[in-house]
Amino acid sequence: AGAFGFWPASSKAMARMHVPRVGDTREDHCHVCLEDFEEGDMLRTMMPCAHSSHQHCIFSLLHDQRDCSVCGFKRPNEEEQYELDARTSDGSN
Template identity: 40%
Template sequence: MGDPPSPYAPPPPPPPRQNLPMLYYGLVIICTAAIILALYNLVIVQWCTDMTNRGSRQRRAGGPTSSWRFRNSSVNPVPSFKYKREDAEGGDTECAVCLSVFEEGEELRQMPKCKHNFHAPCIDMWLYSHMDCPLCRSPVGPPGPVLH
């Protein structure tokens, strides 16, 4: 008939281990990081908006502005000319912005105070974000009033 029951039966298998607590901890950490980043972005956006509004209000009121830029390419106080090798005796022979040698017939701009020469596109890009000569940091004044 059958085998008599053994007093030494194998123990029942352990219940399967669940990793749900680790999943919950991970989700809490990710959600916390997302909330912190969202708050940080809101604070930075608000701060940048305040700074932009403060500057535009000051310009509208006619108050002193701490910076100006050559944003309008039709009004550029830096004169331009075509490069001629024979006219460049003892002057600049390369653009300090792009480090390229001036070629015959290229359009150059000469800084009004320090007389340094640069390729027109190079110095225009520089003056878009700076208010001085890239070599000697001599200031370039804002354009004066247009007289008709």
């Protein structure tokens, strides 16, 4: 478990996050640190909710908890990711 008993998001779920460019997001600021995005910032977008933040901010947050701080959408934790991957591979045989 992460800090305060929360479960962190799986590393695979974090790696699969969309990587937008500044200006291609619906927000103009990071929902974690609240600083404005600037050209050259590395961003990540939670999918499917599409809330964006600085890459280092969201990765830091998702190491302690797996939900979007704006809407509460939960990324899968390691156990859930394993189950999702197993179901996906079972369906492809």
